[in-house]
Amino acid sequence: MRTSHLFLAALLGVLAAGPPLAAHHSFAAEFDGSRPVTLKGTVTKMEWTNPHAWLHVDVKGPDGKVVEWMIEGGAPNALLRRGWNRESVARGTAIVIQGFRARDGSNRASGGDVTLPDGKKLFIGSTGTGAPGDRQDAGGKK
Amino acid sequence: MKALTALVIAMALAAFVAAAAQQQPAPASSAQAAKNWTPARTPDGQPDLQGIWTNYTSTPFEVPDKSDTPDIYSGDLDGRGRGTGPSSFLTDTSDRKLTKARSLVVDPPSGRVPIMPWAEDVRNYKLAHIQDDWVNFTPWERCITRGVPGGIFPAGYGSGYQILQGPGYVAIVYEMIHEARVIPTDGRPHLGPSFRLWNGDSRGRWEGNTLVVDITGYNDKGTVATNVATQRVRAIPQSEQLHAVERFTRVDENTIDYEVTIEDPKVFTAPWKVAMPLHREPDYQLFEYACHEGNRAVPNTLSGGRAKDREARLVSPKPGGGGAASAR
Numbered sequence: 001m002r003t004s005h006l007f008l009a010a011l012l013g014v015l016a017a018g019p020p021l022a023a024h025h026s027f028a029a030e031f032d033g034s035r036p037v038t039l040k041g042t043v044t045k046m047e048w049t050n051p052h053a054w055l056h057v058d059v060k061g062p063d064g065k066v067v068e069w070m071i072e073g074g075a076p077n078a079l080l081r082r083g084w085n086r087e088s089v090a091r092g093t094a095i096v097i098q099g100f101r102a103r104d105g106s107n108r109a110s111g112g113d114v115t116l117p118d119g120k121k122l123f124i125g126s127t128g129t130g131a132p133g134d135r136q137d138a139g140g141k142k
Numbered sequence: 143m144k145a146l147t148a149l150v151i152a153m154a155l156a157a158f159v160a161a162a163a164q165q166q167p168a169p170a171s172s173a174q175a176a177k178n179w180t181p182a183r184t185p186d187g188q189p190d191l192q193g194i195w196t197n198y199t200s201t202p203f204e205v206p207d208k209s210d211t212p213d214i215y216s217g218d219l220d221g222r223g224r225g226t227g228p229s230s231f232l233t234d235t236s237d238r239k240l241t242k243a244r245s246l247v248v249d250p251p252s253g254r255v256p257i258m259p260w261a262e263d264v265r266n267y268k269l270a271h272i273q274d275d276w277v278n279f280t281p282w283e284r285c286i287t288r289g290v291p292g293g294i295f296p297a298g299y300g301s302g303y304q305i306l307q308g309p310g311y312v313a314i315v316y317e318m319i320h321e322a323r324v325i326p327t328d329g330r331p332h333l334g335p336s337f338r339l340w341n342g343d344s345r346g347r348w349e350g351n352t353l354v355v356d357i358t359g360y361n362d363k364g365t366v367a368t369n370v371a372t373q374r375v376r377a378i379p380q381s382e383q384l385h386a387v388e389r390f391t392r393v394d395e396n397t398i399d400y401e402v403t404i405e406d407p408k409v410f411t412a413p414w415k416v417a418m419p420l421h422r423e424p425d426y427q428l429f430e431y432a433c434h435e436g437n438r439a440v441p442n443t444l445s446g447g448r449a450k451d452r453e454a455r456l457v458s459p460k461p462g463g464g465g466a467a468s469a470r
Contacts, residue, residue: 025283025439026217029272030446049436051285051319072438077317077429078299103446 024051024075024126027100031072031110035101039069039109043093046086048076055089055111055124057097071097071111073124088122089114097124181351181392186309188327189351191392194428195303195420197296197400203372203416205245205253215377216370217269246295249403249415255375256411265377273447276440280377281340282368284440285433288319289364290341290357291386291402295416297369302428303420312346312353319433325355332358338382340364353390360384366404381408396422 027033041059053073058066073079089095094117099109111124182190245253268278282288288295293316294303300318307313310328315321327346337343343359362382367375384406391399398420405413 024433024437025279025443026269026272028216028218029443030439047436050431050433051437052439054436054438075299075431077431080429081299102442104442104449106445108442 027110027126030103031100032103033100037099037101037109039071039097039099041069041095041097043089043091043095044068045091046089048086050077051075052126053079053124055097055114057095067107069107069109071099071109071124072126073111074126078126079124082123084122084124089116093117099125179392179394184307188307188312188348189353189392190307191305191312191353191390191398192307193305193422194424194426195305195398196301196423196426197294197303197418197420198301199246199296199418201243201246201418203246203295203367204255204374205247207254210374212373214266214269215373217272243417246416246418247414248417250412255378255414257374257378258409258411261378261409262374264379269377273443273450276444279440279443280365280368281363282319285319285437287321287340287364288316288368289366289380290323290344291388291404291416292365292367292369292372293318293321293341294400294402295367295369295372296418297371300429300431302423302426304428315428317428318431320431325353327353332356335359338362342384342386351391353388355388355390357386357388358384366406366409379409381406383408390420398422 039057039059041057043055044058045056047054047056053076055071055073057069057071059069060066074082096115097109098112100112102108102110110126114122114124116122184190184192247253247255250256272278276284287293288297297318302317304315305312306315310326312325312327314323314325316323323341323344325344325346327348329347330345332345333343337359338361339359340361340363342357344355344357346353346355348354360380360382362380364380365376366378366380366384368377370376384404386405387403389399389401391401393399399417400420401415401417403413403415404410
């Protein structure tokens with residue numbers, strides 16, 4: 001079974017090889033690939049701005065205090081073509097986001113998978129940023 | 143599991159076939175292909191290039207080489223990211239096209255751009271010091287321009303172009319980053335050497351069915367290419383001696399063959415040429431890309447750099463300086 005998994009992984013590696021494509025800016029200059037973060041919170045706002053969309057989420061910390069986080073997404077035109085729309089994460093939606101923290105330690109992160117209350121996953125990130133795991137984007141396929 | 147394995151194997155085979163197709167020799171010249179097809183004319187008699195076009199491609203910009211350092215080209219500062227980024231087969235560019243060339247750079251035949259070493263040094267320095275100063279960002283990251291001709295090189299998203307024609311002009315609207323070029327085709331001369339522009343000064347003319355655009359008058363602030371998809375050529379500086387000649391030839395209803403020859407004797411040891419198709423996609427919509435609206439990447443990146451500086455001071459306080467904790 002292990003061999004079979006390795007075989008699949010190798011094949012997927014072949015599939016994923018190709019010319020690099022990129023987000024508007026360097027992932028590594030702004031975010032830290034060694035500091036993954038999982039945030040559970042409530043959507044307060046989605047900013048459909050270029051060159052990147054920003055999702056605002058209220059997250060309750062272990063001390064019960066609510067802190068607003070800003071999650072960087074892909075470009076609006078890329079998100080729209082991937083199947084996102086203004087209803088995808090309405091205000092008040094409870095979501096879980098996986099991402100990577102900002103290098104300056106503020107409450108910002110580069111977003112990856114967004115899990116909705118029904119378990120459906122949408123990929124909010126940019127493709128080809130160099131962020132670890134940014135290939136896991138099939139969930140957002142249109 | 144069996145079904146998944148079968149699917150993956152089928153997809154892998156398709157990828158191998160596609161890769162093999164890329165190794166085939168380049169197709170016949172655009173001029174030869176165009177011979178068999180006559181484009182429609184605009185009311186004032188220009189060959190009609192109008193419509194919505196996209197530049198999706200799976201062909202790499204340059205032929206890869208073992209000397210390549212993709213981590214540097216992508217600005218992966220500490221090797222924690224993967225550097226080159228993935229293919230976007232699974233996302234918004236699933237309808238990308240394969241071309242039969244092994245690279246978009248077709249001349250020199252090696253598929254490698256003849257960049258002078260000093261220009262590569264400038265690129266490496268700027269990309270490694272992007273957190274230090276806004277001048278180290280490419281003009282695209284600063285939302286100024288993706289450049290001419292750089293703005294037509296594939297970026298993977300925001301890939302739409304609308305061409306419009308009127309008497310004496312051809313206009314090209316670029317989805318990324320919300321740019322428009324108005325190219326006079328009425329025979330007027332270039333502006334002259336006292337004008338220095340980020341995107342140079344475009345002058346068009348018709349050679350048969352081909353729109354030829356001559357571009358001079360660049361400033362020395364821009365870069366020839368801005369996106370990681372352009373690999374080693376990203377962030378290579380341009381000089382005031384940059385000169386580009388673009389050729390747009392509609393070879394059939396759904397294809398424009400696009401070519402550009404680039405020379406800059408201060409930056410490249412020889413001229414080089416890119417060739418790629420533009421695909422007609424009438425149903426594709428160009429979305430507004432108001433780049434400056436939310437361009438937080440510049441302050442956030444600089445802020446990341448200052449955080450790194452503070453960390454460094456905490457680790458190694460300057461002798462006699464009282465340590466970093468009190469520095470700010």
